[in-house]
Amino acid sequence: MAETKLFGYGGRIVRVDLSRGEVSIEPTPEDLAREYIGGRGFVARILWDELEPGVDPLSPGNKVVMAPGPLSGLFLPGSGKIEMGAKSPQTGLYGEGNMGGHLAGELKFAGYDALIIEGAASEPCFIVIDDEKIEIRDAGKYWGKGAFEAEKMLKDDLGGEFQIATIGPAGENMVTYAVVSHDFGRQCGRTGVGAVLGSKKVKAVAVRGSRGFPVADPERVLAKGKEMYEACFAKPGFEEWTPYGTAGVTDWINEIGAFPTKNFHTGYFEKHKQINGPTLRDRILILDKGCMGCPIPCGKYSKVDYKGRTIYVEGPEYETIALMGGNLLIGNIEEVAYVNYVADELGIDTISGGSVVAFILECLEKGVLTPQDVGRDVKWGDADGVAWLLERIARREGVGELVARGVKEAAERIGKGSERFAMHIKGLEISGYESRFAPAMMLAYMTADIGAHHNRAWAITYDAAVGQDVIEGKAAKVIELQHVRPLFDALGLCRLQWVEIGFELEHYADIFPIVTGWDYSWEDLLRISERIWNLTRCFNRRERPDFGRAWDLPPPRWLEEPLPSGAGKGRCMSRENAEKMLDEYYELRGWDANGLPTRAKLEELGLGFVLEKLELD
Amino acid sequence: MRVVGHAVEFFPGRKDRYELELDGPTDVAGIIERLGVGRTLVMSAIAGGKRRDFDYVPADGEEVILITPPAGG
Amino acid sequence: MKLAAREELCSGCRACELVCSMKNFSQPNPKRSAVRVAGAFPAPGRFSIVYCDQCGVCAEVCPVEAIRKVDGHYEIDADLCTGCMVCVDECPHGAMFSHPDDDVPFKCVACGECVAYCPRQALVDEDGEVAWAGVEAKKRAV
Numbered sequence: 147m148a149e150t151k152l153f154g155y156g157g158r159i160v161r162v163d164l165s166r167g168e169v170s171i172e173p174t175p176e177d178l179a180r181e182y183i184g185g186r187g188f189v190a191r192i193l194w195d196e197l198e199p200g201v202d203p204l205s206p207g208n209k210v211v212m213a214p215g216p217l218s219g220l221f222l223p224g225s226g227k228i229e230m231g232a233k234s235p236q237t238g239l240y241g242e243g244n245m246g247g248h249l250a251g252e253l254k255f256a257g258y259d260a261l262i263i264e265g266a267a268s269e270p271c272f273i274v275i276d277d278e279k280i281e282i283r284d285a286g287k288y289w290g291k292g293a294f295e296a297e298k299m300l301k302d303d304l305g306g307e308f309q310i311a312t313i314g315p316a317g318e319n320m321v322t323y324a325v326v327s328h329d330f331g332r333q334c335g336r337t338g339v340g341a342v343l344g345s346k347k348v349k350a351v352a353v354r355g356s357r358g359f360p361v362a363d364p365e366r367v368l369a370k371g372k373e374m375y376e377a378c379f380a381k382p383g384f385e386e387w388t389p390y391g392t393a394g395v396t397d398w399i400n401e402i403g404a405f406p407t408k409n410f411h412t413g414y415f416e417k418h419k420q421i422n423g424p425t426l427r428d429r430i431l432i433l434d435k436g437c438m439g440c441p442i443p444c445g446k447y448s449k450v451d452y453k454g455r456t457i458y459v460e461g462p463e464y465e466t467i468a469l470m471g472g473n474l475l476i477g478n479i480e481e482v483a484y485v486n487y488v489a490d491e492l493g494i495d496t497i498s499g500g501s502v503v504a505f506i507l508e509c510l511e512k513g514v515l516t517p518q519d520v521g522r523d524v525k526w527g528d529a530d531g532v533a534w535l536l537e538r539i540a541r542r543e544g545v546g547e548l549v550a551r552g553v554k555e556a557a558e559r560i561g562k563g564s565e566r567f568a569m570h571i572k573g574l575e576i577s578g579y580e581s582r583f584a585p586a587m588m589l590a591y592m593t594a595d596i597g598a599h600h601n602r603a604w605a606i607t608y609d610a611a612v613g614q615d616v617i618e619g620k621a622a623k624v625i626e627l628q629h630v631r632p633l634f635d636a637l638g639l640c641r642l643q644w645v646e647i648g649f650e651l652e653h654y655a656d657i658f659p660i661v662t663g664w665d666y667s668w669e670d671l672l673r674i675s676e677r678i679w680n681l682t683r684c685f686n687r688r689e690r691p692d693f694g695r696a697w698d699l700p701p702p703r704w705l706e707e708p709l710p711s712g713a714g715k716g717r718c719m720s721r722e723n724a725e726k727m728l729d730e731y732y733e734l735r736g737w738d739a740n741g742l743p744t745r746a747k748l749e750e751l752g753l754g755f756v757l758e759k760l761e762l763d
Numbered sequence: 764m765r766v767v768g769h770a771v772e773f774f775p776g777r778k779d780r781y782e783l784e785l786d787g788p789t790d791v792a793g794i795i796e797r798l799g800v801g802r803t804l805v806m807s808a809i810a811g812g813k814r815r816d817f818d819y820v821p822a823d824g825e826e827v828i829l830i831t832p833p834a835g836g
Numbered sequence: 837m838k839l840a841a842r843e844e845l846c847s848g849c850r851a852c853e854l855v856c857s858m859k860n861f862s863q864p865n866p867k868r869s870a871v872r873v874a875g876a877f878p879a880p881g882r883f884s885i886v887y888c889d890q891c892g893v894c895a896e897v898c899p900v901e902a903i904r905k906v907d908g909h910y911e912i913d914a915d916l917c918t919g920c921m922v923c924v925d926e927c928p929h930g931a932m933f934s935h936p937d938d939d940v941p942f943k944c945v946a947c948g949e950c951v952a953y954c955p956r957q958a959l960v961d962e963d964g965e966v967a968w969a970g971v972e973a974k975k976r977a978v
Contacts, residue, residue: 219854219864221854221858221864225854248850251864255864255866298877330875330877355867356865356936358865358868359865361864364858364862364863368859368862371854371855372855372952372953375953375969376970377973378955379955379968379970380974380977381977384970432881433847434956435847436848436849436955438850438854439850440847440849441849441851442955443848443955447881449881458878458879
């Protein structure tokens with residue numbers, strides 16, 4: 147049967163079976179591309195189709211799927227994003243992250259729309275994709291090295307043209323919040339994708355591509371790309387936002403009382419100006435570094451002379467400023483950059499890592515853990531102590547072993563009331579927005595599919611606009627954001643041009659048809675995003691038969707402790723209001739009272755096949 | 764007065780340009796209040812090509828650009 | 837149009853590689869770009885740009901005189917080219933490229949798109965003929 151040519155796609159999927167040591171290439175199925183687009187859509191559908199329900203995430207039966215999207219690798223703003231997903235070893239649910247850099251494009255240029263890694267190797271290895279030549283090679287000399295260290299070695303050994311993704315020692319040791327690193331400063335997969343690769347003994351993936359990929363109407367795609375760049379150049383944010391990147395929001399977040407401070411004890415950090423965007427630029431920045439095609443490079447590549455060592459780090463960006471700055475009471479930009487560097491080289495997610503460290507510090511403060519238990523009396527704001535803890539975590543030594551699977555499990559093991567300050571939802575640590583004075587953001591965290599992450603919906607400005615005390619009527623906005631933002635993750639694009647400088651969504655609607663040749667409207671694309679949203683919800687239910695409303699609730703601190711300071715002083719979410727928000731949310735989504743998609747909703751979205759493998763009431 | 768960014772949708776009439784007649788010298792914070800908009804919907808202000816604090820008092824006829832918070836991270 | 841680079845401004849985004857290959861080969865493919873970005877990381881942490889400054893060495897060394905000056909820049913006549921690739925070896929900037937699928941090498945033809953669309957204005961036209969696209973775009977926006 148003749149294969150239909152796909153436009154905007156590499157046209158092939160690579161499958162690497164590490165147990166057999168075999169590589170196979172399949173054509174990208176047209177219906178998969180038409181119905182799931184790419185990126186996150188491919189990850190979700192492939193994991194649903196191919197994983198055995200109940201598979202141990204750190205066993206050979208789990209799979210890692212890496213996928214760019216049809217708009218990755220194009221001449222258009224923000225065309226550099228790749229998704230990586232697997233069943234999460236931390237949450238036991240759907241796990242996925244995205245990152246920029248240049249890997250998404252390179253995989254497309256090599257001719258591929260997805261890489262599926264399955265089974266497990268018996269010895270450390272790395273996967274090399276060089277157009278049609280794909281090999282599994284011995285990684286003995288790289289195993290044990292830091293994430294950047296290994297990337298540098300591989301670039302030297304293979305050639306600078308290769309785009310490399312690595313795991314650090316934390317991934318090798320299967321710390322469940324280990325991430326994948328790339329391009330000397332980008333990371334993804336905070337649900338433990340790095341750990342899954344570590345369980346398969348995959349140290350790195352290296353890609354070089356020279357084949358390019360076809361687009362339906364090259365002339366119009368080029369003209370539209372030019373129009374898109376010109377539109378970005380003309381935005382005030384192009385000049386205003388770029389110098390600080392995501393760090394630029396630090397002061398405002400403090401002003402509205404949403405800055406994680408001292409393990410989410412409060413929402414305002416007195417020293418926020420010492421770790422904000424202008425301070426970063428002033429004191430440590432050496433380069434504005436960008437992902438493929440990006441006109442507003444958010445990468446703040448920095449150099450710090452820290453106690454006699456010179457370290458380089460791409461950051462700290464906002465999340466790290468929040469979770470390793472305010473959340474640990476480190477009010478000094480050089481110190482935040484230093485602990486950022488330590489986490490990055492070890493391959494530890496700075497969000498979860500920051501939250502785990504904060505949890506340990508609060509345990510120490512409350513006497514739930516003693517300095518003998520921890521091995522060191524680490525104080526709030528103690529950057530060297532934090533760095534020491536990160537090393538212990540990466541190597542799973544002492545206290546590191548206790549917390550290597552995240553705060554939820556650590557609190558279950560430690561007990562003594564520590565569950566009350568383990569800041570997670572669904573087992574994933576909360577990212578950079580203290581939400582007791584931002585109900586829409588809290589709802590966003592409660593309902594994100596992978597656990598508490600802001601990628602899916604960022605609703606703080608909406609809270610500020612409509613009223614930070616208002617509870618009713620916020621679900622619709624959260625749902626809207628949960629369709630638009632993850633759509634970028636399916637298209638293989640960065641959303642920050644839209645999010646940060648107001649680049650219009652219409653541009654993406656315009657270019658999609660002329661790249662793919664498919665007459666999809668923006669509404670069609672949002673419908674696919676809604677499909678993927680419901681699919682991952684079902685994935686979670688399939689993995690955990692008790693999955694439902696109870697999993698969507700906020701942590702005890704957010705239900706029991708009013709904010710002690712800042713703009714939101716005295717505010718707290720109540721169980722009653724949280725349930726009210728969920729009621730409204732489930733109803734608008736067409737889900738039942740337990741937060742599960744109804745049969746009608748699944749049929750409507752073309753997800754009827756889900757019912758073959760999942761029983762829903 | 765020019766408003767840029769996502770929160771434009773929450774400004775009066777969803778406009779992104781306003782001309783204000785003020786009784787006397789007013790600082791940026793006061794101008795935002797005159798617009799009838801919450802202070803937290805403005806993240807920073809630019810006038811004369813430079814970032815300004817909220818206590819900056821613009822000159823007669825000076826254009827002030829209000830940067831609203833982003834739609835996210 | 838004469839390319840020059842201000843490397844300290846380069847963010848490594850490679851929009852130049854993407855527009856070059858789209859314009860000149862109708863496909864997104866940095867391996868068919870006549871301008872290339874390279875990074876030096878983790879240290880010192882900066883990018884360098886390989887580009888053609890139309891120095892003419894390629895024309896001098898071509899054994900069959902397939903490379904000629906046209907409108908101030910050097911172009912390869914594909915009909916005359918024998919694919920010997922001596923020009924690729926001899927280019928002092930490494931700005932003559934060959935792609936594994938092609939018999940004939942390729943080089944910058946001074947189309948100016950990279951100058952117009954580099955978001956950082958790290959690539960400029962020394963002759964001042966090609967402007968950064970943002971200049972006009974900003975005027976239109978006001």
